[in-house]
Amino acid sequence: MATLMYWEAIRRAHDEEMSRDPLVICMGEDIGVVGGTYNATKGLLDKYGPERVIDTPISENSYTGIGIGASFIGVRPIIEIMSVNFAWLAMDQIFNSAAKVRYMSGGQLEAPVVIRSPGGTAHQLGAQHSARMEKVFMGVAGLRVVTPSSPKQAYGLLKSAVRCNDPVYINEHELMYNLKGEVPDEEYFHPLEGSEVVRSGRDVTLFGYNISVHWCLQAAEELAKKGIECEVVDLFALSPLDRAGIRASVSKTHKAIIVEEAEPAVGVGAEVMAIINEECFFELDAAPVRVSAVNVPTPFNHNLEKASIPNPRSVVAATLTLLGR
Amino acid sequence: MNTADKKRLLHEMLYARRYEERCYEAYVERKIGGFLHLYPGQEACAHGVIEAARPGHDYVITGYRDHVHAIKCGADPKRVMAELFAKESGCCKGRGGSMHIFDVEHRFMGGYALVGGPFPLAAGIAKGIQLKGGDEISICFLGDAANNQGTFHESLNMASVWKLPVLYVTENNLYGIGTSIDRSTAVRDQHKRVEAYNIPSAQADGQDIEKVYAAAVTAVEHVRSGKGPYLLELMTYRYRGHSMSDHTPSYRTKEEEKEWGRRDPIIIIKDRLLAAGELSEEEYQKMDQGIMAEIENDVIAYSEAAPEPDVAELERYVLAENDPWVKGGAA
Numbered sequence A: 001m002a003t004l005m006y007w008e009a010i011r012r013a014h015d016e017e018m019s020r021d022p023l024v025i026c027m028g029e030d031i032g033v034v035g036g037t038y039n040a041t042k043g044l045l046d047k048y049g050p051e052r053v054i055d056t057p058i059s060e061n062s063y064t065g066i067g068i069g070a071s072f073i074g075v076r077p078i079i080e081i082m083s084v085n086f087a088w089l090a091m092d093q094i095f096n097s098a099a100k101v102r103y104m105s106g107g108q109l110e111a112p113v114v115i116r117s118p119g120g121t122a123h124q125l126g127a128q129h130s131a132r133m134e135k136v137f138m139g140v141a142g143l144r145v146v147t148p149s150s151p152k153q154a155y156g157l158l159k160s161a162v163r164c165n166d167p168v169y170i171n172e173h174e175l176m177y178n179l180k181g182e183v184p185d186e187e188y189f190h191p192l193e194g195s196e197v198v199r200s201g202r203d204v205t206l207f208g209y210n211i212s213v214h215w216c217l218q219a220a221e222e223l224a225k226k227g228i229e230c231e232v233v234d235l236f237a238l239s240p241l242d243r244a245g246i247r248a249s250v251s252k253t254h255k256a257i258i259v260e261e262a263e264p265a266v267g268v269g270a271e272v273m274a275i276i277n278e279e280c281f282f283e284l285d286a287a288p289v290r291v292s293a294v295n296v297p298t299p300f301n302h303n304l305e306k307a308s309i310p311n312p313r314s315v316v317a318a319t320l321t322l323l324g325r
Numbered sequence B: 001m002n003t004a005d006k007k008r009l010l011h012e013m014l015y016a017r018r019y020e021e022r023c024y025e026a027y028v029e030r031k032i033g034g035f036l037h038l039y040p041g042q043e044a045c046a047h048g049v050i051e052a053a054r055p056g057h058d059y060v061i062t063g064y065r066d067h068v069h070a071i072k073c074g075a076d077p078k079r080v081m082a083e084l085f086a087k088e089s090g091c092c093k094g095r096g097g098s099m100h101i102f103d104v105e106h107r108f109m110g111g112y113a114l115v116g117g118p119f120p121l122a123a124g125i126a127k128g129i130q131l132k133g134g135d136e137i138s139i140c141f142l143g144d145a146a147n148n149q150g151t152f153h154e155s156l157n158m159a160s161v162w163k164l165p166v167l168y169v170t171e172n173n174l175y176g177i178g179t180s181i182d183r184s185t186a187v188r189d190q191h192k193r194v195e196a197y198n199i200p201s202a203q204a205d206g207q208d209i210e211k212v213y214a215a216a217v218t219a220v221e222h223v224r225s226g227k228g229p230y231l232l233e234l235m236t237y238r239y240r241g242h243s244m245s246d247h248t249p250s251y252r253t254k255e256e257e258k259e260w261g262r263r264d265p266i267i268i269i270k271d272r273l274l275a276a277g278e279l280s281e282e283e284y285q286k287m288d289q290g291i292m293a294e295i296e297n298d299v300i301a302y303s304e305a306a307p308e309p310d311v312a313e314l315e316r317y318v319l320a321e322n323d324p325w326v327k328g329g330a331a
C-alpha cells in the first residue's frame, strides 16, 4: 500500500477514471493550467487536453449547470468549486436542476455529476472563506453528500461517486489536502453510504466526519489515559446518514457526542441527535451532546478563529462533562 | 417550404392552439392544478424553429411554458395532457406537472421553472454533444425576461469561448409576468445583447412561421456547422395571462392586445394559403373540427381515464435504484 497525501489520492482517482472513460471530464476555476488550488487536478490538462480538463470562467452557477447539462447525455463531470463559500452561487443549479431532475422527469433523466469543494476553517482566511456548508447540502432530497476523512476515503469516495448515477457532493477540507495516509495500490471503491467504526470502545461514542474524526481520535487517545474507552464513528456519508450504524454504536455505549466544525443550528449534530431519538432513545444513559462551532462568522484574528471552532481538547472536556468526571 | 409543409404546420399550430385552450378549460374545471402557462399567440416560434431543426435528434430544452415545444419534438399529446392531469401515465408519471414536461426519448430535455435555469443546461448538453462527436445541436427556448438572469450572460459567454453547438431562442413577448420589457430591460432588442459575447444573432417576426423558419434555418445551419452558438430573437406576444392567476392582464392595454391579435400566427399562414388558393375555408373549418374532436376524444378521454400514481411509490425516482457504486461496487 502506498502512502499518499489527500490531494494525491484525489488526483489519482481523477486520473484513473479519466483514463478509463473518455466521457469523464473535470472542470472548475484554475484546475487546468494551474492544476487546481490544491493540486487535485495537477498534470491532467497535459494528459487529457482542454476539452476534458476545463478551466472555467468565474461563473459558479453556470459552469455547474453546464456540467449538469452534460451529465444528462452521459458525460461524467467532476466539478471542482474552488471553495465551498463559492458554492452558494451554484445552489440554484445543484438544488433545482441536479437534485430534482430525476424526480420531476419521472425517472427519465438523471444528473450523474460529482461536485467537490473544500470547506472549513483554515489559517485566517476570514469570514467569507471559512464556511462549512455540508449541512446545507444534506437537506436536499436527490443529492448524495459524502465527506472523506482520509486519503483512502478521498480516493475511494471519488471513484464511486464518478460511477454512481446520482449527483454527489463531496465535502473536502482546506486543511486536509496534505494529510498522509495509506491508499490501496489496486483500484478501490468506497461505499457512498454507511459509517465506519474507526476506534472501538464501550464508554461513549464520538461521532465525527471529515476533520472532526481526527479531533475525536485525538480526544479518544487522551481519554484512554484516564481509563475512558471511546468509540469513534466516522460518518463519511452525510446524506443519507447511516441510521443503523448510529443505532448500533449508541446501543453499545449508551452515550453519544457529535463533533462538528460547523455551527450547531440545523447541522449534522442536530440530525444525528434526532436519529438517536428516533432509533434508540431508550438505549441512552445520558442526553446526547454536540460539540460545534460558536455561532459567529469566522473571525480573522488567529485566537478568535481558534476559539470559534472545536478542537480535541473541547471534545475531551465535553466527554468528561457527559460522564460526570 | 412547400404547400404540404405549410398546411401541416398550419394543422400543427392550430392543434397547439386548441390544445392549450382545452388546458385552460380543464384548469377551470379543476382537472389541472398548480401553475399553468399557456402558449397561444406564440405558436410560430416553437413550430418554426423546431421545424428547421431535427426533432427527436436535436436536443430541446425550455422553461415552464413547455407543452407545445414537447409535442413538436415528438412527445405524445395524450401523455403530456395526462401529465397535466397528474396521472401515472403522464410523461413524467405525474411527478412533474405542467412546468416540468420531459420526453427524453424524443430528446425533449425538459421544462424548468427557475427563470434562466436552462441556459447553462443547454450549454452543457452542447458540451456533451461536442465531447461525443455527434452532429446534434442543443436548442434552448426562453423568454425575454429570462435574459436578465446571470445565467444568460455566464452561459453565453462560456458557450462562445468553447464554441458550443447551442442555439438560444429568445421568445420576446415583451413581458415577464406583468413587467413590460421597457420597465425591466435596458434594451428592447434582445439579439443585441449577445454582441458582447461575440455571438452572431438575428431578430425575426415571431408571428410569421415562414419568417421564423427561414431565420431558424440560418441559425441551425450556423450551429450545426461547428461555428459555435447563435441567438435568434423572435418578436411575439402571448394572448393569455402569464399563468392562470392573471387571465385578464391589467398591465397592458386593450389596444396593444388587439394590435397583436391582428398578427395572429395561425391566421397569417391560413390567409396566405387561402389567397394562393391552396386552402379553402371549408377545409380549414374541417381541420379545426377534426382537431377539436381528436383532442376531446383522444387526449382528454385518455387523461381522464388514466390512473393516479400509487402513493406507495412516493419515494421512487429520488435516487438511482440499486446503484452498485453506492455499496462500493459490484462486490
Ligand SMILES: Cc1ncc(C[n+]2csc(CCOP(=O)(O)OP(=O)(O)O)c2C)c(N)n1
Residues within 6 Å of the ligand: B065, B113, B114, B115, B116, B142, B143, B144, B145, B146, B147, B173, B175, B176, B177, B242
Ligand atoms: C428564478 C425565478 N425568479 C422568478 C420566477 C417567477 N417567474 C416565473 S415566470 C417569470 C417571468 C418570465 O418571463 P419571460 O422570461 O419573459 O418568459 P414568458 O413567461 O414571458 O414566456 C417570473 C418572474 C421564477 N420562476 N424563477
Ligand SMILES: [Mg+2]
Residues within 6 Å of the ligand: B143, B144, B145, B171, B172, B173, B174, B175, B176, B177
Ligand atoms: Mg416574456
